[in-house]
Amino acid sequence: xxxxxxxxxxxxxxxxxxxxxxxxxxxxxxxxxxxxxxxxxxxxxxxxxxxxxxxxxxxxxxxxxxxxxxxxxxxxxxxxxxxxxxxxxxxxxxxxxxxxxxxxxxxxxxxxxxxxxxxxxxxxxxxxxxxxxxxxxxxxxxxxxxxxxxxxxxxxxxxxxxxxxxxxxxxxxxxxxxxxxxxxxx
Numbered sequence: 001x002x003x004x005x006x007x008x009x010x011x012x013x014x015x016x017x018x019x020x021x022x023x024x025x026x027x028x029x030x031x032x033x034x035x036x037x038x039x040x041x042x043x044x045x046x047x048x049x050x051x052x053x054x055x056x057x058x059x060x061x062x063x064x065x066x067x068x069x070x071x072x073x074x075x076x077x078x079x080x081x082x083x084x085x086x087x088x089x090x091x092x093x094x095x096x097x098x099x100x101x102x103x104x105x106x107x108x109x110x111x112x113x114x115x116x117x118x119x120x121x122x123x124x125x126x127x128x129x130x131x132x133x134x135x136x137x138x139x140x141x142x143x144x145x146x147x148x149x150x151x152x153x154x155x156x157x158x159x160x161x162x163x164x165x166x167x168x169x170x171x172x173x174x175x176x177x178x179x180x181x182x183x184x185x186x
Contacts (some may be wrong), residue, residue: 037082038171039097041075049079049088050171059167063160068106068142075102076167078174098122101170104150105141107160111152113185114176125182127166128156133183156183 036049042062050058065071077097098117103110112127137151158166169177176182 034085035082036085036088037079039077039079039093041073041077043071043073047093049085051082054168054171056164056168059171060160060164063103063110063163063167064107066103066105066107066110066160068109069144072106072143072147073102073104074167075100076170099174101167101176103158103163103167104143104147109141109157110160110163111141111150111156112158112163112166112176114170114182123184125184126150126152126156127158127176128153128181128183129179130155131181131183153183155181 034051036051038050040048040050040062042048059074059076062074066074077100079092080098083092098115100115101112102115103112105111114125114127116123116125133153133155137153137156139152139154139157140149141152141157143149166176166180169175
């Protein structure tokens with residue numbers, strides 16, 4: 001074990017071990033702030049801030065709990081810039097966000113929307129599996145009575161398991177995974 005000799009201005013020399021310093025250093029490193037990159041909003045109420053290390057299971061659990069009435073949506077919003085948890089102000093917490101992925105419905109039937117802002121213009125698209133559609137959308141997913149029922153095509157209906165993969169892909173890349181189609185709605 002290595003030993004250091006330290007002298008305080010008004011005291012006798014003291015002995016500290018290097019291991020003790022390493023333990024203190026490790027404690028400081030463990031106290032480093034968490035950097036958040038996204039806000040997750042559940043059914044327009046509960047907000048949670050997340051950062052690196054999120055896995056598909058972190059998205060799947062809340063999506064499986066959606067019932068279409070009391071628990072009806074999950075929205076993943078990109079923060080304007082990565083920030084320490086301590087720096088999240090009420091303004092950042094309540095801001096609607098420019099770019100997000102949101103699903104609405106129940107665990108067995110939900111639809112996914114992607115909102116992006118490009119050159120100051122907002123684009124809202126419904127996520128699906130194909131771009132080929134005949135006629136008008138004819139499927140509605142369960143939502144609270146206070147919300148207008150969305151009309152979508154059959155290929156735009158997702159289960160919680162399918163949606164979790166889309167959320168994980170969006171979290172890591174900022175867009176939906178390859179192979180999915182976007183139908184602009186606004």
